[in-house]
Amino acid sequence: MNTVRPASVPATGSDSVLPFQLEALGVRGRAVRLGPVLDAILSRHAYPEPVAALLAEALVLGAALASTLKYDGIFTLQLRGDGPVRLMVVDLTSEGALRGYAQVEATRLEAALRDVPLDAASRLPANPVPRLLGAGHMAFTVDQGPQTERYQGVVALDGATLADCAHHYFRQSEQLAAGLKLAVVHDGRHWRAASLVLQALPSAQLIAELDADEREDRWRKAVVLLGSATAAEMLDPALPVEGLLLRLFHEDGVRAFDRRPLRDQCRCSRERIDRVLRTIRRSELDELRDAGGKVIVTCEFCSTTYRYADADLDALETA
Numbered sequence: 001m002n003t004v005r006p007a008s009v010p011a012t013g014s015d016s017v018l019p020f021q022l023e024a025l026g027v028r029g030r031a032v033r034l035g036p037v038l039d040a041i042l043s044r045h046a047y048p049e050p051v052a053a054l055l056a057e058a059l060v061l062g063a064a065l066a067s068t069l070k071y072d073g074i075f076t077l078q079l080r081g082d083g084p085v086r087l088m089v090v091d092l093t094s095e096g097a098l099r100g101y102a103q104v105e106a107t108r109l110e111a112a113l114r115d116v117p118l119d120a121a122s123r124l125p126a127n128p129v130p131r132l133l134g135a136g137h138m139a140f141t142v143d144q145g146p147q148t149e150r151y152q153g154v155v156a157l158d159g160a161t162l163a164d165c166a167h168h169y170f171r172q173s174e175q176l177a178a179g180l181k182l183a184v185v186h187d188g189r190h191w192r193a194a195s196l197v198l199q200a201l202p203s204a205q206l207i208a209e210l211d212a213d214e215r216e217d218r219w220r221k222a223v224v225l226l227g228s229a230t231a232a233e234m235l236d237p238a239l240p241v242e243g244l245l246l247r248l249f250h251e252d253g254v255r256a257f258d259r260r261p262l263r264d265q266c267r268c269s270r271e272r273i274d275r276v277l278r279t280i281r282r283s284e285l286d287e288l289r290d291a292g293g294k295v296i297v298t299c300e301f302c303s304t305t306y307r308y309a310d311a312d313l314d315a316l317e318t319a
Contacts, residue, residue: 014033014034014035014036014192014237015033015034015035015036015037015261015262015263016032016033016241016259016260016261016262017030017031017032017063017064017067017259017260017262018030018031018032018241018242018245018256018257018259018260019067019256019257019258019260020245020254020255020256020257021201021254021255021257022198022222022249022252022253022254022255023252023253023255024218024251024252024253025218025219025221025222025249025252026200026201026215026218026219027198027199027200027201027218027219027222028198028199028201029196029197029198029199030064030067030068030195030196030197031194031195031196031241031244031245032060032063032064032067032194032195032196032197032262033060033192033193033194033234033235033241034056034059034060034063034098034191034192034193034194034262035190035191035192035237036264037098037262037263037264038056038059038060038191038192038193039190039191040264041055041059041098041099041100041264042055042056042191044302044303045101045102045303047102047104048104048106048109048113049118049123049186050109050113050118050123050124050125050128050132051085051102051104051109051132052123052186052191053122053123053124053128053184053186053191054085054088054102054124054128054132054133054162055088055090055100055101055102056184056191056193057124057161057162057182057184057193058077058079058088058090058100058162059090059098059100059193060182060184060193060194060195061077061090061162061163061166061180061182061195062075062076062077062090062091062092062098062100063092063098063195063262064180064195064196064197065077065140065166065197066092067197067260068197068199069142071094071142071144072094072144072145073093073094073142073143073144073145073148074091074092074093074094074141074142074143074144075091075092075093075094075140075141075142076089076090076091076139076140076141076142076143077089077090077091077138077139077140078090078138078139078140078141079133079136079137079138079157079162080133080136080137080139081129081132081133081134081135081136081137081157082134082135082136083108083112083130083131083132083133083134083135083136084104084105084106084108084109084111084112084132084134085102085103085104085105085109085132085133086103086104086105087102087103088100088101088102088103088133089101089102089300089301092262093267096260096261096262096263097263097264097265097266097267098262098263098264098265099264099265099266099267099301099302100301101300101301103300109132112131112132113125113131116131121185121186121231122183122184122185122186122231123184123186124184126160127160127161128160128161128162129157129159129160129161129162129164129165130157130160133157134157135156135157136156136157137154137155137156137157138154138155138156138157138165138166138169139152139153139154140152140153140154140169153169153173155168155169155172155173156168161182162182163180163181163182166180167179167180177199177200177219178197178198178199178200179197179198179222179223179226180195180196180197180198181195181196181226181227181229181234182194182195183195183231183234183235184235185231185235192235192237193235194234194235195234196226196229196234198222198223198226200215200219200222221252222249222252225248225249225252226248228248229244229248233247242256266299266301266302266304268299268301268302268304270306273297273306274316274319276297277295277297277308277313277316278316278317278319282313282317285313290307293309293310294307294308294309295307295308295312295313296308
């Protein structure tokens, strides 16, 4: 643990989560930046730019939300709607392995974006949630293994942006006040995304003499400072995350904790696909055959293709 100082700006913090605390304000936070990991995930699919941009936001949002929890397993963010983007799924393991994908109806997407201008930096249209996802829900799941109870929170997709929807979730589901800001940019070659999350500390962790009004005033100050962060600052690869935090909160004692790296890693494997295929009737697998007669299974997250000849399927039945 260290107090952030102007001279201690060691790295830009790309592909990582930096926990921090504003002790004078009674607030904890998370700063997330994604760069090469984002490029790796999005490059595996030929998404139209607005879909890639929305998935980039979902990935950095999922990383931010997961980092506020203590869990040993998998955090999943799912966005499901009746719009041209039917589904987005992001998940992050407690070891930092991040992945995500989107399901898109190309014809409906083209109609929804016809004559609609895109933001020059983010490549998103105005009101991206209702325009791309439509009406639906946002679900958060924490799965810590078969011997534990899964936690899930579900709220409506209520808002024009993913940040709006996340704020709606906080209002509905969280006992502590929370604030969030997201940013994404595509420079023509690379994607970058960033998020800042603030949460009010429980009153028991604040200075005892503070009354409710004073705690509220300090929280409001933190939110105002969060709102002053520009997308350009949040995404600037030349500005270390520590430098951004100092710029925003230098008057209130920013304390940074150990950085948590994030990496591009899918969990699909031949063994996992084997287990799935064993649950499907042999006759039903015919729909998955290619022109050469092999059963083809493609991972929706990483686009890795697994091929099964009849001999492979026979082996599954006898294993």
